[in-house]
Amino acid sequence: MQRSELAASPLTPPEVLRDLAKDPSKMVVAGLIFNENAPPEVLRTAAATHPELRTTLGAHHNAPVDLMEQVPLAEFIPRALDSYVRQLGESADLIRHIEHEQRKLVWTGNQPPESPTVGEITRRWRQQFK
Structure with a gap:
């Protein structure tokens, strides 16, 4: 092997x-x-x-x-997202927010390197909702 x-x-x-x-x-x-x-x-x-x-x-x-947290949002996959939120001890609200932000990227056509990182999206969410 x-x-x-x-x-x-x-x-x-x-x-x-x-x-x-x-x-x-x-x-x-x-x-x-x-x-x-x-x-x-x-x-x-x-x-x-x-x-x-x-x-x-x-x-x-x-x-x-x-x-x-360094991964561009456009490249983050669902299984990793679940693990990320679980490791942070956050709720499903964060998952929904990140998924919504991913859909917005698709709609607007923004892809890396313009795509924000998962960490940036999480920090913005915490500032807005926490």
């Missing part, structure tokens, strides 16, 4: 994933994006090893909040 396949496999033990997250090959680290069981600390290490993958790794449902 190649290292990238090992990184993508949900059966790979966390200690092996920790080593793969530091791999100099971008293709190996990119395999972690597809691993359902990649732990948050592995995704953080992978983003530090390959900053060009930060946005994609931050959209993973197991990514730590600070990494998720």
Whole structure:
């Protein structure tokens, strides 16, 4: 099995994933994006090893909040959104707000780099509704 396949496999033990997250090959680290069981600390290490993958790794449902908050709203996926809001301890109101903001992006045609980050949307929501 190649290292990238090992990184993508949900059966790979966390200690092996920790080593793969530091791999100099971008293709190996990119395999972690597809691993359902990649732990948050592995995704953080992978983003530090390959900053060009930060946005994609931050959209993973197991990514730590600070990494998720850097993801452009247009690139955030529903499973990651649920995880993000749960990690913050916020209500479904935040999910609805972020989803509404995503729909507005589609309607207006704004895509990255113009797309605000999930963190920016969350901060605005907190200022407006909290």
